[in-house]
Amino acid sequence: MAASIKEVAQRAGVSLGTVSNVLNRPDIVSPQTRTRVLEAIEELGFVRNDSARQLRAGRSRTVAIVVLDVSNPFFTDVVRGAEAVVEGAGGMVVVCNSGGDSAREHRHLDVLEEQRVQGILVTPVSDGKQPRLDRMAKRGIPVVLVDRGAGLANQCSVAVDDVLGGRIAAQHLAERGHKRIAFVGGPTSLRQVADRLAGAQAALSEQGLAAPLVVETPVLSVSAGRQAADEVVALPAARRPTAIFCANDLVALGVLQALTAHGLRVPDDIALVGYDDIEFAAGAAVPLSSVRQPREQLGRTAAQLLLEESTDGEHHEHRHVVFQPELAVRESSAKKRRGTR
Amino acid sequence: MAASIKEVAQRAGVSLGTVSNVLNRPDIVSPQTRTRVLEAIEELGFVRNDSARQLRAGRSRTVAIVVLDVSNPFFTDVVRGAEAVVEGAGGMVVVCNSGGDSAREHRHLDVLEEQRVQGILVTPVSDGKQPRLDRMAKRGIPVVLVDRGAGLANQCSVAVDDVLGGRIAAQHLAERGHKRIAFVGGPTSLRQVADRLAGAQAALSEQGLAAPLVVETPVLSVSAGRQAADEVVALPAARRPTAIFCANDLVALGVLQALTAHGLRVPDDIALVGYDDIEFAAGAAVPLSSVRQPREQLGRTAAQLLLEESTDGEHHEHRHVVFQPELAVRESSAKKRRGTR
DNA sequence: CTTCGAACATGAAACGTTTCATGCGACGGA
DNA sequence: TCCGTCGCATGAAACGTTTCATGTTCGAAG
Numbered sequence: 156m157a158a159s160i161k162e163v164a165q166r167a168g169v170s171l172g173t174v175s176n177v178l179n180r181p182d183i184v185s186p187q188t189r190t191r192v193l194e195a196i197e198e199l200g201f202v203r204n205d206s207a208r209q210l211r212a213g214r215s216r217t218v219a220i221v222v223l224d225v226s227n228p229f230f231t232d233v234v235r236g237a238e239a240v241v242e243g244a245g246g247m248v249v250v251c252n253s254g255g256d257s258a259r260e261h262r263h264l265d266v267l268e269e270q271r272v273q274g275i276l277v278t279p280v281s282d283g284k285q286p287r288l289d290r291m292a293k294r295g296i297p298v299v300l301v302d303r304g305a306g307l308a309n310q311c312s313v314a315v316d317d318v319l320g321g322r323i324a325a326q327h328l329a330e331r332g333h334k335r336i337a338f339v340g341g342p343t344s345l346r347q348v349a350d351r352l353a354g355a356q357a358a359l360s361e362q363g364l365a366a367p368l369v370v371e372t373p374v375l376s377v378s379a380g381r382q383a384a385d386e387v388v389a390l391p392a393a394r395r396p397t398a399i400f401c402a403n404d405l406v407a408l409g410v411l412q413a414l415t416a417h418g419l420r421v422p423d424d425i426a427l428v429g430y431d432d433i434e435f436a437a438g439a440a441v442p443l444s445s446v447r448q449p450r451e452q453l454g455r456t457a458a459q460l461l462l463e464e465s466t467d468g469e470h471h472e473h474r475h476v477v478f479q480p481e482l483a484v485r486e487s488s489a490k491k492r493r494g495t496r
Numbered sequence: 497m498a499a500s501i502k503e504v505a506q507r508a509g510v511s512l513g514t515v516s517n518v519l520n521r522p523d524i525v526s527p528q529t530r531t532r533v534l535e536a537i538e539e540l541g542f543v544r545n546d547s548a549r550q551l552r553a554g555r556s557r558t559v560a561i562v563v564l565d566v567s568n569p570f571f572t573d574v575v576r577g578a579e580a581v582v583e584g585a586g587g588m589v590v591v592c593n594s595g596g597d598s599a600r601e602h603r604h605l606d607v608l609e610e611q612r613v614q615g616i617l618v619t620p621v622s623d624g625k626q627p628r629l630d631r632m633a634k635r636g637i638p639v640v641l642v643d644r645g646a647g648l649a650n651q652c653s654v655a656v657d658d659v660l661g662g663r664i665a666a667q668h669l670a671e672r673g674h675k676r677i678a679f680v681g682g683p684t685s686l687r688q689v690a691d692r693l694a695g696a697q698a699a700l701s702e703q704g705l706a707a708p709l710v711v712e713t714p715v716l717s718v719s720a721g722r723q724a725a726d727e728v729v730a731l732p733a734a735r736r737p738t739a740i741f742c743a744n745d746l747v748a749l750g751v752l753q754a755l756t757a758h759g760l761r762v763p764d765d766i767a768l769v770g771y772d773d774i775e776f777a778a779g780a781a782v783p784l785s786s787v788r789q790p791r792e793q794l795g796r797t798a799a800q801l802l803l804e805e806s807t808d809g810e811h812h813e814h815r816h817v818v819f820q821p822e823l824a825v826r827e828s829s830a831k832k833r834r835g836t837r
Numbered sequence: 838c839t840t841c842g843a844a845c846a847t848g849a850a851a852c853g854t855t856t857c858a859t860g861c862g863a864c865g866g867a
Numbered sequence: 868t869c870c871g872t873c874g875c876a877t878g879a880a881a882c883g884t885t886t887c888a889t890g891t892t893c894g895a896a897g
Contacts, residue, residue, distance in 0.1 A: 156636065157612075159853055165721035170877045175855060180803035200635065205553040205610035207853035210882050225575055225591065231567035238593065242600075247607050249590040250566065252579065259583075269546035294498065294541065311781050359868065405779075410780045435776060438746075440753045462504075500883055511847045516885060527847065548883035551852050 158199040167195035178203065188206025209271065210327020216246045218461060219267045220276040221260060221300075222455075225252040225346075228433055229450055230278070233301060235440065237276055253281055259364055261287070266421030268296065276463040278302050282346065292468020295473075297464035299457045311460040313476045315448040317347050320480040321354025324428045324446050327482055329362045333398035333426060336364070339410060341371035348375070348402045351430060355400055368396055375402060387425075388417045397425060397492060403427040404436045404445055408461045411439060411487070427487040442485035449478050450488045499540040519544065526678035550612065559589045560608045561617040561795075561800060562601060564655060566593040569774055570791055571619070574642060577795025578617055585803055587614065596629050597720060598623055602628070609637065615802040617795075638805035638812075639665075640798045652801040654817045656789040658688050662695025662819040664743045665769045665787050670703045673833030674739035677705070680724045680751060681743020682712035689716070689743045692771060696741055709737055709739055721811075722749020729758045738766060738833060744785055745770035745777045752780060752828070768828040783826035790819050821822065 160178075164171045169188060176184045177192040184192075196202075209215050218241045222230040251267070253260035255282045264287065267275055274297035279285055279495045285307070288298050292309040300312035318441035328336050336359065356366055370386055380401065387396065387410075401407035406440045407429030413419055421427050421441045429436055432447035456476050464471045501519075505506035505512040516532040517525045525533075536542075541638060550556050559582045559668035563571040568618045579589045592608070598621045605628065607635050608616055615638035620626055626648070629639050633650040640652035657670045669677050677700065684690045696708055711727055713720035721742065728736065728751075742748035748766055748770030762768050770777055 160855095161853075171854090172856080172877060172879095173875090176876085188876080191886075200631065202635075203610050204551070204612065205607075205881090208610075208611065210545070210547040210551055210853080210884085213853045213882075215850050225566065226569055228567055231572075232565055234593065235595075244602075247592075247604070249592065251588075251590065252575065254576075262583075263588070266546075268543050269549075271545065271547065280557045290541065294543075297836075345863075351862075377776070408776075408779065412779075415781065435718070438749065440751075440756065440781060457702035502883080512884090514846055517846085520885075524845075529846080541876080545883050548852090549885075551854085551883080552885045554852075804838065 157204070158201045159204070160201070163192065163195045163199055163201050166199060167192045168307045211395070212270075214275050215271050215345075216277065217249060217270070217272045218246055218274050218458065219251055219272045221251045221253055221267075221278070222261050223253055223255050223278050223280065225250065225254075226444035229431065229448070232450035233276075233318075233454035233457070235268050236451035237458040238454075239451070240455050240462070242456035243279070246462075252321040253280055257281060263329055264291070265303055268294075272296070274298065274465055276301055276457045276461060282436075286289040295468075297461050299461045299464075301453065301457050308473065309463060310476065311457075311473045313453050313460065313478070314451065317350035317478055317480075318354035318357070319429060319486045320446045320448070321351035321356075321400070322358040323354075323482050324351075324430070324478065325355035325367070326362070327357035327444070327484070328398040328400065328426060328428060328488065329359065329364060331398070331426060331488060331490070333396075334364055335394070335396040335398075337370060337387060337399045338402070339370045339372065339380065339387075339399055340375060340406050341379075342373060343347040343371060345375075351400075351402055365475040372402075372406060375406055377405050377409040377412070380406035380411075382409075382423075384413030384417075388414070388419065395425075398427070398488070399425060400428045400430075404431045404433045404443060407443055407445070407487075408435065411441060411443065415440065422487050422490050426492070428482075432483050436483070437485065439487075441487045444485045445483050446480045447483050448480050453478060498545070500545070501542070504533065504540055504542050504739045507540060508533045536741070553647045554612075556612050556614050557695060558590060558611070558613045559587055559617065559799065560590050560592055560604075560613045562592045562594055562604050562608075562619070562620065564594055564596050564619050566591065566595075570772065570789070573791035574617075574795035574798070577797075578799040579790035579795075580792070581768075581799035581803070587803075594621055595715045598622060605625075605632070607831075611720075612641065613637070615639065615806055617642055617798045617802060636809075638802050640802045640805070642794065642798050649814065651746075652798075652805060652816065654794050654798045654801065654819070656794065656819045657823055657826045658691035659695035661787045661789070662692035662697075662741070662823065663699040664695075664823050665692075665771070666696035666708070667703070668701035668825070669739040669741060669767060669829065670705060670771060670775070672694070672829060672831070674737075674741070674768060676709070676735070676737040676739075678709040678711060678728060678737035678740045679743070680713065680721065680728075680740055681709045681747050682720075683714060683717060684712060686716075692741075692743055706814045708741070713743075713747060716747055718746050718750040718753070721723050721747035721752075722754040723750075725751040725754030725758075729755065730761065736766075739768070739829070740766060743771055745772045745784060748784055748786070749769060749776065749780055752782060752784065756781065759769045763828050763831050768829075769823070773824050777824070778826065783829045785822045785826045785829040786824050788824050789821050794819060813819075 164174045241248045251263040260280050278301045289309045298310045314317045371381045429445040431445045432445040436443040436445040501515045505515045582589045592604040601621050617640050619642045630650045639651045711724045770784045770786040773786040777786040778782040
């Protein structure tokens with residue numbers, strides 16, 4: 156069905172090698188032959204067979220990114236960043252979705268390995284050691300870890316400093332004059348949640364403030380946030396926090412809704428800071444202050460590291476890049492707290 | 497670097513063809529030879545070269561999906577649906593992101609064609625005729641259009657009936673006793689918006705109700721919704737609608753925020769229905785009624801049509817499947833309007 | 838003891854490229 | 868006139884599989 160180089164050669168009345176030259180080094184073939192070949196290609200609707208090309212060449216121009224969840228805006232932004240870099244370098248990105256399922260991740264990696272992709276950006280499902288990935292690294296397939304396992308020896312990695320993020324948020328609230336601050340989010344078994352909490356605790360203790368009241372939620376969702384806020388509201392006024400730092404914007408939105416429903420005003424009665432700066436944070440009823448991660452940047456850098464490693468080959472020095480989050484200050488934490496308490 | 501079948505054969509002391517048999521039809525090779533080969537594979541860390549396999553076999557087990565926007569939950573759900581079906585059939589899905597950019601779409605399709613993928617699910621950037629896609633169809637690459645161009649002759653397609661969606665929403669509000677209903681959304685040059693509006697208009701006219709007040713927005717966003725709601729609120733009470741149907745949930749959320757800010761209660765003063773049933777619709781301050789599209793189903797069906805076409809080959813009858821949206825009724829439109837006016 | 842078939846294993850051909858050493862004119866300089 | 872070069876085209880080899888017609892061996896049936 157599909158025409159091959161051979162048929163093109165025949166039709167153009169040239170040899171097979173010449174057609175290949177037209178395709179790959181058009182400058183070394185005479186203009187007239189070239190146009191003749193190009194015409195033949197056009198007429199036959201010839202499309203290069205990438206399998207054959209790759210088989211011969213040994214290398215591919217495809218970079219894969221295996222994400223935990225295609226529907227998570229964090230990853231989609233990372234993907235966009237990676238695309239920008241890879242396409243800029245003439246390559247192509249394919250996105251694979253592990254969906255947090257270890258078996259699917261495994262299957263994806265298998266296939267990608269068989270495809271001999273140029274390299275893989277991956278946020279592995281499990282956080283620990285990765286013999287699988289080590290093996291690939293050893294085999295010469297560049298792997299860059301995204302938002303995971305900074306510090307492993309066999310791969311480059313990019314990540315965002317969640318401890319710092321928690322610190323920034325808490326510091327901001329402290330500067331605004333808040334003394335009783337709560338942390339809402341969970342489960343703390345998630346590294347991200349634990350880090351953000353740790354950062355907040357550290358910042359508060361440095362400022363000489365009391366440790367935050369921690370309201371742990373089972374998941375990071377709007378409704379979990381609402382329930383947690385109900386608990387907070389139920390506290391006697393004297394012990395009620397004047398500010399809440401949420402582990403994530405979904406939780407923060409839930410908290411915001413519940414507070415509003417109870418007649419408490421944000422930020423006057425209780426200030427609020429979220430995390431992730433999702434699209435809805437700025438669009439919330441009270442625009443939400445939120446810790447922003449440089450998501451596209453993360454993807455761009457990951458892709459750059461990958462391409463570097465791909466070029467360097469053998470003697471590549473693995474690097475671990477850690478980005479700093481920053482705070483987007485909006486109305487939910489805008490005002491200075493007047494007076495003490 | 498990477499071991500080949502030949503080396504495996506050598507190490508296992510068998511012929512090259514036998515190794516291939518172990519890989520592809522393990523049953524026809526004796527257990528002892530098989531284990532010997534498998535051991536060799538293990539020891540050498542052999543990984544099949546898919547390029548060679550595909551070159552020889554001529555066909556691929558990869559299905560591509562080219563989406564308009566990876567960060568749009570609509571598409572990510574479609575992707576998940578397609579993945580379920582394709583992986584169930586032993587294939588693999590790769591996701592490509594055109595980002596609404598025609599040139600990128602083109603490049604993606606080029607590459608996919610070169611890769612000889614099994615088929616392509618695509619929501620083309622431009623809505624009209626697609627000589628490009630026709631060409632692929634002619635060449636025998638199955639293409640299924642997603643949410644576009646139902647009615648074109650050369651491809652299968654799946655879509656959701658937006659006219660019906662608009663109709664359902666308006667009907668629901670009419671049943672709740674609303675007489676003055678507004679439509680907020682735009683630009684109406686978007687087919688989706690126009691269809692939803694048309695459906696709403698049809699339903700209202702059938703019910704003998706006045707045509708809806710149309711507040712056109714420049715885009716479908718939260719802030720556009722807020723602005724539109726400001727306009728509505730500014731109307732004299734006698735002309736103010738008692739219900740608003742929004743072209744999309746983002747707009748509806750904006751409207752909800754603005755109404756609340758103006759002291760109007762939802763649904764008591766004004767009822768609200770959105771479209772898309774995004775995750776935040778149920779989690780909004782007032783849980784939002786919304787027209788839900790069967791997004792995963794869309795992806796599943798698209799993938800099924802693709803696989804069918806792939807199997808049928810020549811004499812395949814293109815099909816156009818249109819799904820019906822349904823209304824998720826929540827608090828924002830829950831109550832019956834008491835009395836007339 | 839021969840013959841047949843079953844059960845496996847074998848090796849060469851083919852898939853469509855890219856690459857590279859080689860061929861072939863023509864042209865300019867000695 | 869001859870040689871060296873330059874510019875371009877050529878064709879065969881190689882990439883790693885799968886497939887298929889062809890061996891080979893062994894045991895059972897005649």
